[in-house]
Amino acid sequence: MRISIVGCGYVGLVTGGCLAAVGHQVNCADSDAERVRALVAGHIPIYEPHLEEVISRARSDKRIEFTGNLAAAVESAEAIFICVGTPPLENGEADLSAIDAVARVIATEARGPKLVIEKSTVPVRTGEQLRRALEVYGRTSGAKFQVVSNPEFLREGSSVCDFLHPDRIVVGVDEPAAAEKMREIYRSILERKFQCPVHNGACPPGAPPQFVVTTINSSELIKHASNSFLALKISYANQLADLCERLGADVEEVTRAMGLDPRIGPQFLRAGIGFGGFCFPKDIQAFYRLAERAGMDFMLLKEAERINKSRIDQFVEKARRALWVLKGKQVSVLGLSFKPNTDDIRFAPALEIVRRLLAEGAMVHAYDPQGMKKTQAEFPTVKYCENAYDAVSGADAVLLLTEWPEFRELDWARVHGMMVRPLVLDGRNLLDPGKMRGLGFEYHCIGRPD
Numbered sequence: 001m002r003i004s005i006v007g008c009g010y011v012g013l014v015t016g017g018c019l020a021a022v023g024h025q026v027n028c029a030d031s032d033a034e035r036v037r038a039l040v041a042g043h044i045p046i047y048e049p050h051l052e053e054v055i056s057r058a059r060s061d062k063r064i065e066f067t068g069n070l071a072a073a074v075e076s077a078e079a080i081f082i083c084v085g086t087p088p089l090e091n092g093e094a095d096l097s098a099i100d101a102v103a104r105v106i107a108t109e110a111r112g113p114k115l116v117i118e119k120s121t122v123p124v125r126t127g128e129q130l131r132r133a134l135e136v137y138g139r140t141s142g143a144k145f146q147v148v149s150n151p152e153f154l155r156e157g158s159s160v161c162d163f164l165h166p167d168r169i170v171v172g173v174d175e176p177a178a179a180e181k182m183r184e185i186y187r188s189i190l191e192r193k194f195q196c197p198v199h200n201g202a203c204p205p206g207a208p209p210q211f212v213v214t215t216i217n218s219s220e221l222i223k224h225a226s227n228s229f230l231a232l233k234i235s236y237a238n239q240l241a242d243l244c245e246r247l248g249a250d251v252e253e254v255t256r257a258m259g260l261d262p263r264i265g266p267q268f269l270r271a272g273i274g275f276g277g278f279c280f281p282k283d284i285q286a287f288y289r290l291a292e293r294a295g296m297d298f299m300l301l302k303e304a305e306r307i308n309k310s311r312i313d314q315f316v317e318k319a320r321r322a323l324w325v326l327k328g329k330q331v332s333v334l335g336l337s338f339k340p341n342t343d344d345i346r347f348a349p350a351l352e353i354v355r356r357l358l359a360e361g362a363m364v365h366a367y368d369p370q371g372m373k374k375t376q377a378e379f380p381t382v383k384y385c386e387n388a389y390d391a392v393s394g395a396d397a398v399l400l401l402t403e404w405p406e407f408r409e410l411d412w413a414r415v416h417g418m419m420v421r422p423l424v425l426d427g428r429n430l431l432d433p434g435k436m437r438g439l440g441f442e443y444h445c446i447g448r449p450d
């Protein structure tokens, strides 16, 4: 099928690259001319495992193109995925102006019937507004539009794999024919019949994805409800960690055993310095704002958000307690991105911690495998190091803030010898407390007995 993607951000590129990889003809459009120039020149502006190979293979198979000409992209496609950003407004609600602008282009440029798919994360009832906007803006063109909601559940750092091997594909429609078109788009993924660019023919076994057809309103709600529930789970684990600290229990042992109950499940119970990224913090807020507008106080979500914000205060307080005075101390930060395997630093807990350390007069040395370039502009006074060993050299304390696997593999005995004071605060429970203390470190972590 001929598919256009509008918006070449992270979701647009993964969607476009993967749909091309499973055999569609994809045209990716963006109004940012510089971004398009970079993409046409073969430069992928984000770090996302496998994305570069997927797009470069699609490009050599002539299955993907990039353009700044939105009108042409709309006209040439049967199906248009809207993947533009919906950043938070000051009041926490989602800014839908980019979606409105795209609706205008689609409505005025379409000459034939189009399937218009909202992939961007949007509040419930956006589909209704989108349908209305398409009708109003396109009243003279006579083109027919079918609106579909198709939320994404991609995790940064594993999104290519998530797209090609999803557990569910949710489509919100208001006519069965639209659901059939969506099934056609995803057929090879649903039937697991494609040459997988990630696993090269050796995909891990698993049940085929569920194809879930709902109303548009339900589909939109499923996205916010899922993200908010995962965020709740993390805040629960974090409060549990605080209780474990007070009672001398180990949160890792507790959550491991809890997670064995299939009704609870093991995922998203990792305690630490809290959730960050461009999704959970903004989605949880957008969701309770939406509830407020509907006349309901979704207190549970507000509490999850409050707990999450307090993680930073608590962790900085831990550092203060261990170091006594922060001013003038060299604090080495390992990890800046909001999670491993991404260069995304948006709403990263690590950044807020760095901000507090600098405000208190600490000298921050930092290393992150991918996140430093984006951090430099925001924190020019931080010393950015070539590798983790450079960063920890001469440190009064090491703060481990993102659980990149390479930090676990460091030669910690060597690190011990390089620090002025062998103090490690592990904000992600990445390291083995027994091993660290055995090496002579003063080691503090989250929810595990000191």
Ligand code: UGA
Pocket: 121, 152, 153, 154, 155, 156, 157, 227, 230, 234, 267, 268, 269, 270, 271, 272, 273, 274, 275, 276, 277, 278, 279, 280, 338, 339
């Ligand atoms: C999240 C969802 O997991 C995706 O399903 C969704 O598609 C995406 O948002 C989105 O809305 O686009 P993502 O933000 O990439 O994906 O990252 P997650 O893996 O969910 O992690 C979010 C944050 O929670 C990170 O800061 C991570 O460190 C933290 N986290 C995660 C914990 O603190 N503990 C955990 O147990 C799990």
